[in-house]
Amino acid sequence: MSDLIPVPEARIRPVILSGGAGTRLWPLSTTDRPKQFLPLVGPTSLLAQTFERTRDPVLFSPPLVICGERHLDQVRATAADAGTDEVRLIAEPAARNTAAAVALAVLSARHDEELLLILPSDHHIADPAGFRATVDAARAGAAAGLIVTFGMRPTRVETGFGYVESGPAIAGLVRRAVRFVEKPDAATARAMIESGDYLWNGGIFLATVATFRAGFEAHSPDILAAVGAALAARAGDQMVPDRAAFEQVRAVAFDHAVMEKFDRIGVIPSDFGWSDVGSWLAAFEHAARDAEGNSVEAGSTVLSGTGNLLRSTGPRLIALGVEGLMLLATDEVVLVAPLSEAQRVREAAAWFAANPAS
């Protein structure tokens, strides 16, 4: 048998990062049930949609999901509901940001030439076929030894995102990434957009294991070493790195740890309807709406009024005679506000946390 030459896996391994627990989609998004588990845009959750868009047996091998330990059951249930039968799981015993998660994927990979597609679990992509075509086109950059980031064409002056400047073409559609600019002010953002050279950094990365490893070794070797130690120290449960060791890992975004410093970064201009669903307004803009412009789930209704967003994980919702509102409910709390005030959700979450029920 030893004379058989192993066939390199040509397919791409999706590495789905499900460790986030943001508060911008409060009150539905909570620590126990973060945003990726919610049906924010369409009838299935963002994580389910992530499974669905990476289920292509020619392009993708079965996904690896890196999630918080407390969310293992929700990830398994979502994969089953989405029809993704084969899924590998690594559960993080503590949240250490995305660099640690990418390092876990690198150190768990089968061989150096395996292609890993790092992708968030809580984004929306309107055009999954376009997404897959772009991933396929990005292979050329990965084959050339680059970490390829997916650069979204800006559609508005956005100060909350990272931007990447695209340079000359290197390999097919993949261009050199010249520099990154994180969360610019509005004037800078406007100038970058008008230049035509800047794209939004979508947090999706394609590279071989060897290239990812080279990036860590060049700019954040401590993270690779600490994650390796946590994996080596783990007990019988193969899915969970050792907690004490993992808590020693520096918590930093992969963008900061590697992308902004590494000299082998490519960017592929992308146009597949990406959104980070970073607010209820974004969820509303990407959700299906009825003839009156309302986005309502089954079981709830807008009896009159236009442009409202209704979402609940608890009671059913009825809106009557209102315009442009978001009405959000759980079994514990209901929030009503104009969609135009969606950024102020944090205030409501802070009030709720500071004022427990009597």
Place this chain on the structure above:
Amino acid sequence: MSDLIPVPEARIRPVILSGGAGTRLWPLSTTDRPKQFLPLVGPTSLLAQTFERTRDPVLFSPPLVICGERHLDQVRATAADAGTDEVRLIAEPAARNTAAAVALAVLSARHDEELLLILPSDHHIADPAGFRATVDAARAGAAAGLIVTFGMRPTRVETGFGYVESGPAIAGLVRRAVRFVEKPDAATARAMIESGDYLWNGGIFLATVATFRAGFEAHSPDILAAVGAALAARAGDQMVPDRAAFEQVRAVAFDHAVMEKFDRIGVIPSDFGWSDVGSWLAAFEHAARDAEGNSVEAGSTVLSGTGNLLRSTGPRLIALGVEGLMLLATDEVVLVAPLSEAQRVREAAAWFAANPAS
């Protein structure tokens, strides 16, 4: 012992009618928990406030409550919470409107000269001391053999109420009631109000047992007879008339059965801040409001915005950046609408009943 002359009870017996189950205060008001059990105006329920305003040991004897059988526990708990230790209860095995309830009180009374004050359990009275003073003044009419109704000075053109025309003074402040007009059109209502002679019929009645009985015997003897039969047929449980017999009682309002026809009706002009709390707008108008004009219960908040009403029996509520809305919640359903659309609550209730959760 037979030579002792019984001392007539000079005090008035409050007869609190707690049989209603309206839908105008949906979704908080339900068949299981009607309006009178809700803290719609202030921190205690309307029934609790009714107990409180009739707790005056000089003016009132302990109350008799006539309620639906399913609400016995809620009535007992409310009385206990309100500090009303002594309360008599009659539980109706079926809802037969107010004439049947008044007949139950008449047939359960101790003697013919006992004064009964019939009063709804689900109204709000802003000035309880004024209420008691008016009741005391109405005694003169009851002593003169009248059923005295309490006539509220109209404060708006209201087509949903009954009006009573007041005539010449008969006994102290009590005037002759000339005629009743039920739910007039707007032009008629306006003309009546401008005449100065018409008052709102508040559904509060004071008379002796003998006078109430005479009214029934003159105009609705069937109701008195049927209620008497249901009381005679009851089993060991003294509080509940026989169900089959009680279901034979004609279901009609006491106003229709007796008041509109009887020739011994008085009316006392009243000004004690009465409201039937017939809509969420009425609840809002009578409720305490904060400096921003919001009416909010403990546990909920308006982070910004004015003139909102927030009420919940389930999740806590947060409003942010909205004006003039009502936000109403139970564990099952949330309704948001402008307060100006409060009359459309029935549409929402109908939709909810017709569209069960999937």
